Amino acid sequence: MTESTPRSRTLRIPALTRVEGETALHLRIHDGTVLETRLAIYEPPRFFEAFLRGRAHTEPPDLTSRICGICPVAYQMSACRAVEDACGVAVGGQLAALRRLLYCGEWIESQTLHIHLLHAPDFLGHDDVIGLSRAHRGHVERGLRLKQTGNAVVELLGGRAIHPVNVRLGGFHRTPTAAELRPLAVRLRGALDDAWDTVRWVGGFDFPDAECDADFLALAEAGTYAIESGVPTVIRYDEPFTRRTFPLRDFCDHVAEAQVPHSTALHSRLDGRRHLTGSLARWAVSGHLLSPTALEAAREAGLGDPPAPPGAGGTGRGSACRNPYRSILVRAVEVLYAVEEALRIIGAYEPPPHPYVEVPARAGTGHGATEAPRGLLYHRYALDDGGRVTDARLVPPTAQNQGAIEEDLRRIVQSGVDRGEESEAGLTRLCERAVRNHDPCISCSAHFLELDIERTPGSGGPAEG
Amino acid sequence: MTTPDAHPQPAARPRLGVFKFASCDGCQLTLLDCEDELLGIAAELEIAHFAEASSDAAPGPYDLVLVEGSISTPEHLDRIRRVRADSRHLVTIGACATAGGVQALRNHADVDEYLATVYARPDYIATLATSTPVSAHVPVDFELRGCPIDRGQLLEVITAFLAGRRPGIPNHSVCFACKRRGNVCVTVAHGTPCLGPVTHAGCGALCPTYGRGCYGCFGPAGTTNLPALVPLLHRDGMSEEDVGRFLHTFNTAAFAAVEEQGPGVTGAEGAE
Ligand code: SF4
Numbered sequence: 142m143t144e145s146t147p148r149s150r151t152l153r154i155p156a157l158t159r160v161e162g163e164t165a166l167h168l169r170i171h172d173g174t175v176l177e178t179r180l181a182i183y184e185p186p187r188f189f190e191a192f193l194r195g196r197a198h199t200e201p202p203d204l205t206s207r208i209c210g211i212c213p214v215a216y217q218m219s220a221c222r223a224v225e226d227a228c229g230v231a232v233g234g235q236l237a238a239l240r241r242l243l244y245c246g247e248w249i250e251s252q253t254l255h256i257h258l259l260h261a262p263d264f265l266g267h268d269d270v271i272g273l274s275r276a277h278r279g280h281v282e283r284g285l286r287l288k289q290t291g292n293a294v295v296e297l298l299g300g301r302a303i304h305p306v307n308v309r310l311g312g313f314h315r316t317p318t319a320a321e322l323r324p325l326a327v328r329l330r331g332a333l334d335d336a337w338d339t340v341r342w343v344g345g346f347d348f349p350d351a352e353c354d355a356d357f358l359a360l361a362e363a364g365t366y367a368i369e370s371g372v373p374t375v376i377r378y379d380e381p382f383t384r385r386t387f388p389l390r391d392f393c394d395h396v397a398e399a400q401v402p403h404s405t406a407l408h409s410r411l412d413g414r415r416h417l418t419g420s421l422a423r424w425a426v427s428g429h430l431l432s433p434t435a436l437e438a439a440r441e442a443g444l445g446d447p448p449a450p451p452g453a454g455g456t457g458r459g460s461a462c463r464n465p466y467r468s469i470l471v472r473a474v475e476v477l478y479a480v481e482e483a484l485r486i487i488g489a490y491e492p493p494p495h496p497y498v499e500v501p502a503r504a505g506t507g508h509g510a511t512e513a514p515r516g517l518l519y520h521r522y523a524l525d526d527g528g529r530v531t532d533a534r535l536v537p538p539t540a541q542n543q544g545a546i547e548e549d550l551r552r553i554v555q556s557g558v559d560r561g562e563e564s565e566a567g568l569t570r571l572c573e574r575a576v577r578n579h580d581p582c583i584s585c586s587a588h589f590l591e592l593d594i595e596r597t598p599g600s601g602g603p604a605e606g
Numbered sequence: 607m608t609t610p611d612a613h614p615q616p617a618a619r620p621r622l623g624v625f626k627f628a629s630c631d632g633c634q635l636t637l638l639d640c641e642d643e644l645l646g647i648a649a650e651l652e653i654a655h656f657a658e659a660s661s662d663a664a665p666g667p668y669d670l671v672l673v674e675g676s677i678s679t680p681e682h683l684d685r686i687r688r689v690r691a692d693s694r695h696l697v698t699i700g701a702c703a704t705a706g707g708v709q710a711l712r713n714h715a716d717v718d719e720y721l722a723t724v725y726a727r728p729d730y731i732a733t734l735a736t737s738t739p740v741s742a743h744v745p746v747d748f749e750l751r752g753c754p755i756d757r758g759q760l761l762e763v764i765t766a767f768l769a770g771r772r773p774g775i776p777n778h779s780v781c782f783a784c785k786r787r788g789n790v791c792v793t794v795a796h797g798t799p800c801l802g803p804v805t806h807a808g809c810g811a812l813c814p815t816y817g818r819g820c821y822g823c824f825g826p827a828g829t830t831n832l833p834a835l836v837p838l839l840h841r842d843g844m845s846e847e848d849v850g851r852f853l854h855t856f857n858t859a860a861f862a863a864v865e866e867q868g869p870g871v872t873g874a875e876g877a878e
């Protein structure tokens with residue numbers, strides 16, 4: 142929809158598609174300069190933080206999983222860790238390994254969904270996976286097969302792929318026998334080839350130039366690619382060789398949420414600066430801890446080597462990837478890694494003596510953070526001595542990434558405008574791609590995209606629409 | 607689809623629309639989780655509007671519309687009427703669209719206080735004081751329950767629509783499915799509180815299969831006797847307050863209605 146007055150112009154393009162949730166976009170262009178890009182998330186507020194109060198300490202994993210149908214495991218895992226932290230319980234051994242296995246299932250399923258069904262159509266000029274499947278049926282079938290393998294992992298451990306029922310504080314209601322995991326291992330071995338082929342396929346896409354100048358925030362865990370635990374680690378844009386960490390309990394001191402008038406999602410900033418979580422941040426922080434196979438695939442696909450932190454025995458020649466279009470490559474490498482990791486966990490599995498450890502309630506505040514497929518997901522709960530939740534804070538990845546996405550949009554639209562892109566359809570396509578690069582989870586953050594462009598014509602020629 | 611089509615489809619496929627209101631997207635995702643059937647469904651139905659999956663959003667009217675999510679903002683009130691006007695056959699999918707969802711926990715709370723808890727500037731947020739099912743606002747042809755819905759039941763709804771018959775979705779309780787699955791009853795054997803006797807079947811008695819009590823994510827079954835269950839829950843260690851919280855989760859409004867009515871037929875089944 143276009144509205145114009147002699148001096149300014151508003152272009153409105155309904156609904157950003159192939160993202161999870163609802164978002165509108167507002168662009169302000171003056172004299173050929175993009176002044177403002179605002180992601181207006183109008184997903185209705187659902188008040189989780191409010192109604193969690195008064196619930197028992199056992200309830201946040203089931204309740205918060207309902208924030209997001211795409212990453213329910215991430216919610217369950219961050220909630221479990223936070224409540225367990227408040228109660229002074231640490232879950233280790235095979236139970237922790239099974240949690241990582243469950244999470245690998247969600248990574249495989251969710252990242253594959255994004256790669257094949259939501260993101261790849263952009264690179265190959267299709268509106269959706271159905272169009273894509275007519276031209277590239279084999280690739281789509283491979284994606285569906287991989288996704289099904291991820292779902293199979295979550296279904297076996299969790300009971301079902303969306304809002305699994307088997308997770309509880311301290312572990313699981315029921316743990317699988319080694320024999321139950323065996324068919325899964327057979328499937329995962331088959332999925333290794335599919336995951337490799339996906340990296341190769343994605344590596345052949347055409348990636349526009351772009352650079353995202355945000356700080357990276359991801360969890361880091363000694364000796365392993367962080368998924369279900371770790372310490373918040375920051376790599377600043379202007380100091381690419383320095384890593385800073387801070388204790389998880391100080392998360393809210395560093396990542397401050399603020400409300401903006403145009404969105405039901407809260408915006409957060411890291412120490413007052415724009416930051417990005419998710420695949421690109423994880424690659425920069427923990428990429429050197431990926432498996433040799435995943436690293437080889439990354440090299441073959443043109444991603445090169447990840448940065449090697451001083452003293453970590455890296456190759457010394459890696460670098461971070463700051464091109465948001467290439468995040469699809471990192472996702473594909475992460476899927477390959479998750480398949481291998483799932484196989485490794487199953488190979489080393491011995492059923493634990495009890496499916497969970499007791500988590501007796503006590504008064505306290507606990508913090509939990511894990512790496513959801515889209516980025517770092519933080520939970521904090523305060524409990525009273527009866528174990529009732531008195532306060533809850535949930536900081537999802539999309540709220541954290543929103544500032545970086547808006548800045549990305551500004552740069553990408555600006556380069557589009559500089560190239561003479563004026564049409565509504567062209568700008569919408571650019572914006573949608575820019576947003577989808579980050580696989581935002583809108584339900585999580587406020588829980589699609591309407592583009593609203595306000596243009597003040599200058600010497601840049603007449604705006605059309 | 608705007609993509610050139612190598613295998614032209616018959617022109618008059620029924621048109622499918624998928625619409626979202628307040629929800630987590632999980633029920634729509636269930637459609638994408640039909641990996642084995644997805645491309646087949648797309649051959650039978652023209653996916654005319656499915657924003658989560660496609661950039662090609664075509665206007666109505668639609669032959670079959672799947673609605674996910676509850677009505678929770680002033681804008682939703684208008685939109686659901688427009689969607690209904692565009693739909694020949696409207697099916698709600700999931701606990702949010704069918705019973706208000708987990709966000710209906712606000713219905714008995716002070717929403718202004720909720721807003722102030724979550725947002726520093728509540729005045730920026732437009733929301734309704736309630737989260738209500740779609741059927742509270744427009745006629746609904748069928749209601750599919752679950753948080754999330756079951757993939758098999760969704761395929762049955764789509765198949766039934768294509769065949770022009772009523773979906774074969776049984777209205778009995780989780781206990782039936784639990785017995786058929788041969789589970790050991792967690793209540794009888796372990797004294798674990800379980801809402802299976804009053805919860806609508808559809809999940810295949812998942813929780814008891816995994817050794818936990820049902821927590822009611824499919825909402826009340828067609829006939830329920832909640833008053834008869836409550837003493838059992840007390841016996842298994844739940845206080846009055848625990849029982850209240852147990853019933854007030856993802857289908858809070860639907861269970862509340864059953865509590866008020868007492869035993870009997872709840873009308874929980876979808877209308878034809
Ligand atoms: S375990 Fe629950 S669902 Fe199964 S028979 Fe017993 S009460 Fe019914």
Ligand code: SF4
Binds near residue numbers: 810812
């Ligand atoms: S047993 Fe009950 S809570 Fe568990 S999945 Fe089935 S309906 Fe939902």
